Amino acid sequence: MSATTYPTAPARTVRAATVRKTLKAEWTKLRTLPSTWRTAIAAVVVAVGWSVAVVAIQLSEWHAMSAQQRGVFDPTSTSLSGVMLAAVILGALGVRAVTGEYSTGMIRSTFTAIPARRLVLAAKAATVAAFVFPITLVCEAAGFALGQHLLASKHLQVALGDPGVLRAMLFGALAVSLVAVIGVGVAGIVRHTAGATTTLVLLVVGGLTLGQLLPAGWRQYVPGIAAQAAVTVHRSTGLLAPTAAIGVLAAYAAIALGAASIRVAHRDA
Amino acid sequence: MIEAQHLTKRYGRTVAVDEVSFAVKPGRVTGFLGPNGAGKSTTMRMILGLDAPSSGSILVNGRPYHELDDPLRWVGALLDAKAIVGGRSAANHLKWLADSNGLDRRRVSEVLDIAGLSDVAGQRVGTFSLGMSQRLGIAAALLGDPETVILDEPVNGLDPDGILWIRELMKSLAAQGRTVFLSSHLMSEMAQTADHLLVIGRGRIIADTSTEEFINRSSASSVRVRAVQQTELADALTRRDGQVERSADGALLVTGLDCLAIGGIASAHDITLFELSARAATLEEAFFDLTRDETDYRAGELTDATQGA
Numbered sequence: 001m002s003a004t005t006y007p008t009a010p011a012r013t014v015r016a017a018t019v020r021k022t023l024k025a026e027w028t029k030l031r032t033l034p035s036t037w038r039t040a041i042a043a044v045v046v047a048v049g050w051s052v053a054v055v056a057i058q059l060s061e062w063h064a065m066s067a068q069q070r071g072v073f074d075p076t077s078t079s080l081s082g083v084m085l086a087a088v089i090l091g092a093l094g095v096r097a098v099t100g101e102y103s104t105g106m107i108r109s110t111f112t113a114i115p116a117r118r119l120v121l122a123a124k125a126a127t128v129a130a131f132v133f134p135i136t137l138v139c140e141a142a143g144f145a146l147g148q149h150l151l152a153s154k155h156l157q158v159a160l161g162d163p164g165v166l167r168a169m170l171f172g173a174l175a176v177s178l179v180a181v182i183g184v185g186v187a188g189i190v191r192h193t194a195g196a197t198t199t200l201v202l203l204v205v206g207g208l209t210l211g212q213l214l215p216a217g218w219r220q221y222v223p224g225i226a227a228q229a230a231v232t233v234h235r236s237t238g239l240l241a242p243t244a245a246i247g248v249l250a251a252y253a254a255i256a257l258g259a260a261s262i263r264v265a266h267r268d269a
Numbered sequence: 270m271i272e273a274q275h276l277t278k279r280y281g282r283t284v285a286v287d288e289v290s291f292a293v294k295p296g297r298v299t300g301f302l303g304p305n306g307a308g309k310s311t312t313m314r315m316i317l318g319l320d321a322p323s324s325g326s327i328l329v330n331g332r333p334y335h336e337l338d339d340p341l342r343w344v345g346a347l348l349d350a351k352a353i354v355g356g357r358s359a360a361n362h363l364k365w366l367a368d369s370n371g372l373d374r375r376r377v378s379e380v381l382d383i384a385g386l387s388d389v390a391g392q393r394v395g396t397f398s399l400g401m402s403q404r405l406g407i408a409a410a411l412l413g414d415p416e417t418v419i420l421d422e423p424v425n426g427l428d429p430d431g432i433l434w435i436r437e438l439m440k441s442l443a444a445q446g447r448t449v450f451l452s453s454h455l456m457s458e459m460a461q462t463a464d465h466l467l468v469i470g471r472g473r474i475i476a477d478t479s480t481e482e483f484i485n486r487s488s489a490s491s492v493r494v495r496a497v498q499q500t501e502l503a504d505a506l507t508r509r510d511g512q513v514e515r516s517a518d519g520a521l522l523v524t525g526l527d528c529l530a531i532g533g534i535a536s537a538h539d540i541t542l543f544e545l546s547a548r549a550a551t552l553e554e555a556f557f558d559l560t561r562d563e564t565d566y567r568a569g570e571l572t573d574a575t576q577g578a
Contacts, residue, residue: 017371018338032361105352109409110319113369114344115335117575189385268320 014116019123022114029097030131036093040135042087044142047082051143054081055150064156075158076168076233078226079147083231084205084224087179090132091200094183094252097124098260099193118261125184125257126189129177136173144169164233171242173231178249179204179227185256188264203252220245223252270295270448271316271417277309277327279473285311287472288325293450295416298443300480301461308472309452310348313421317346329417339370341413341497348422351408355395359405361387362394366412376412384408385434399426407435417448424458432498436462460484460552470560480552485527487555492523494531495544502540509534520544 030036057077057147062070084131101107112122144165148157158165161248182203187196219225220240229245240248271293275450278286286308293299303309314320315327318334328339329344337343353362363377379508381387384404394405401428410418418439424432439462443449453459459466459480466483468476478485484490496502503513505522511526523531528547535542550558 014339020553021339021369021371025365028361028365029354029357029369032358033356035356101438102352104354105349106354108317108319108348108352110369111319111364113341113366115337172326201512261483268314 010031014119017263018114018116019119022116022119022123025114026097026120026127028227029137029143030093030127033100035096036131039089040131043086043135044139046089046144047086047136047139048146049082050081050085051079052146052150055079055147059150059156062156072174072234072236073156074232074234074236075148075151075156076144076162077228077231078163079144079151080168080172080231081266082143083136083140083176086136087176087204087224087227088201090135090176091179091183091204092197093132094125094128094180094206095187095196096193097128098184098187099191102187102191103193105249113260117264119259121184121188121257121264125181125253128180128184128194132180133173133177134231136176137169140169140172158233167242168233174230174246175227175230175249178246178253179223181253182223182249182256185253185260188260189256221248223249270331271314271327271329271419271450272331273325273327276312276322276327277324278308278315278320279323282527286315289469289472289474289521290325291467291474291477292418292428293448293467294465295368295448296443296446297464298439298449298451298462299465299467301450301467301469302454302456302459302461303452303469304560305454307469309469310421311344312469313348313419313450313452314347316419317344319347324483337350339365339372340413341370343413343415343420344417345410345413345415346408346418347403347406347423349421350399351404353394353405355393357394358391359397359408360390362405363409366409370413376414380408380411383411383438388415400428400431403427409436415447418442420449420451422453423451424453424455432458437519438500456552456556468556468559475559479540482517484550484552484555487550487558489550489554490524490540491548492526493520493529493544493546493548494523494535494542495520495533497541497543498538501537501538502542505534505538505540506531569571 058078101110110120111117151157162168183200186199190196190199204224204227207222210217211222211225214222216238220229220238225246226240226245229239231243232239234243235241272289273289274569275288275290277284278284279286301309311320315322316329316334334340334344360377360381363380364374367377368373384407386401386404386408389401394402397405403423412419423435427435439449439451443464451495463480466476466478466480467474494502498523506513506523506526509526512524514522516522528545532545
C-alpha cells in the first residue's frame with residue numbers, strides 16, 4: 001500500500017450540515033441492518049439472565065459467607081453483573097459497523113458519499129454509542145428489578161432511589177457505550193471482524209483474568225475491570241472510583257478512535 | 270467534466286498510472302479501454318478521491334473530489350456492484366446514501382424504478398444476482414441526479430435486456446449533456462456505446478480519440494481498390510504515404526488513406542478505378558492493432574499515430 005497521505009487537509013473545517021448528514025446516514029445504516037436488532041435482543045437476554053444467575057448464586061451461598069464477605073456485598077453491582085456480557089455483545093456492534101464495510105468493500109461507497117473519513121469514523125462511534133446506551137439501560141433495569149426481587153427474600157434489596165444506585169446504572173450504560181466506541185476504534189485499526197472482535201473480547205473479558213497477573217496498582221486500569229468499577233456502589237479496594245473508571249474507559253476510547261482515524265485517513269481505501 | 274493533469278500513481282516501485290493527462294468531456298459517452306492491470310480502476314479510484322495520486326492532479330468540475338459539497342449531487346459512480354453489505358434491503362441501502370448527501374428520499378423510489386428494481390426494493394441485497402446488483406449500483410449512481418456518471422464495467426453480469434438498457438441509459442445521459450465515463454473490457458459493447466475512447470495501457474494513455482476515428486485510423490482498417498493501371502496507382506498511393514499491399518486476387522489493400530483520398534489521387538493521375546471499397550476494422554481489431562506490442566510500445570509514438578481527431 002502507498003504511504004501517501006490522503007489529501008484531506010486536516011485544517012479544513014467540516015461543516016455542521018455535513019456532520020448532521022453523516023450522522024443521519026450512519027444511523028440509517030445501523031438501524032436498517034436486521035443483525036443490529038438481533039444483537040440488541042441477544043444482549044438483553046444474556047445480560048439479564050446472567051445478572052439473575054449471579055444474584056441467585058450469591059443468595060444460595062449467603063449462609064456460608066463470612067461477616068467480612070457479607071459486609072462488602074454490593075446488591076446493586078451484583079444485579080448489574082450482566083453489564084460485562086452486554087459490553088462484549090454490544091461492543092461487537094461497534095466492530096461490525098466498521099469491519100462489515102471493509103470486508104465487503106462498501107467502505108468505498110461510504111467514502112465516495114462522504115469523503116471526510118475521520119468524520120465517518122466519528123459518526124459510526126457516535127451512532128453506535130447512542131444506540132447501545134439505552135439498550136444497556138434496558139438490560140440494567142430488568143436485571144436490577146429481577147435481582148432486587150430475589151434479594152428481598154433475605155432483605156438485602158436496595159431501591160432505585162438509594163444512594164449510588166441510579167449513578168451505577170447510568171455509568172454502566174456509559175461504560176458499555178465507551179466499550180462500543182473502543183470497538184469502532186479497534187475495528188478501524190484491525191479491519192477484520194474476527195481479529196477486531198477477539199481484541200475487544202480480550203480487552204473486556206480477558207482483561208478480567210489476565211489483569212490478575214498485573215501488579216495491584218495497574219489492575220484497576222484494565223478496561224474490563226474499569227467497566228466493573230463503574231457499576232459499583234460500595235467501593236472495594238483495588239477498584240477505581242466510578243467516575244475515575246469512566247474517565248479511564250473514555251481515555252481508551254479516545255486513543256483507539258484517534259489511532260483508527262489516523263490509519264483511515266492516511267491510506268488508500 | 271473530469272480533468273487529469275500529469276496524474277501518477279505508484280505502489281512502491283510499480284507505476285500503475287504514469288503521468289497521464291486527459292479530459293473527459295460532457296455531452297458524450299467516453300469509453301475507458303485497456304487490458305487488465307492497465308490502470309483503469311486505479312484512475313477511477315483517484316477520480317473519486319479513494320486513492321491519493323502520487324503526483325499530478327485529477328479534478329471533477331474543476332475541484333478535487335473531496336472538496337465537492339454533497340459529492341453524490343456531482344458525481345455518481347459504480348465501481349464494484351458486489352461491494353455491499355448484504356443484510357440491508359435495496360431501498361434501505363439507497364436510503365443511507367440519500368441521507369449522507371441530504372437527498373430527498375423520494376429519489377430512492379425513482380431510481381429503483383429507473384433500474385427496474387421496484388419489485389425487489391424490500392429484498393435483502395445479499396440475495397441479489399450479479400445482474401440485480403449491477404442495477405442497484407446504477408440506481409445508486411443516479412441517486413443524486415449527478416452531472417458526471419462513472420461506471421466501472423457496468424454490463425458485467427447483465428443479460429441482453431440489461432445490456433441494451435445500460436446502453437440506452439448511457440446515451441440518454443450523455444444526450445442530456447452529462448459527462449459519462451465508463452470502462453469495459455467488452456470492446457463490442459464499447460463500439461456500440463462510446464462516442465469517444467480513452468485507451469490506456471501500462472499506465473499510459475495511448476489513444477484519446479473518437480471511436481470512429483480510432484477504428485478508421487487503425488492499420489487494421491483498409492481500402493480495397495482495383496484499377497486498370499494497377500502499378501501506376503500503387504506508385505501514386507505510396508508517394509502519398511499510403512501503405513499498399515497486393516492481395517491474392519490482384520487487388521490493392523491500402524492503409525493510411527481513405528476512399529476519398531484514393532479516388533482523388535486516381536483522378537489526378539487519370540487512373541480508371543473499377544473497385545473501391547472501405548473495410549472498417551472492428552474495435553477489437555483496432556485495439557489489438559494498437560496494443561499488439563504491449564511490452565514494447567512507446568506511448569508517444571502511438572499517441573501520435575492516433576491523433577488528429
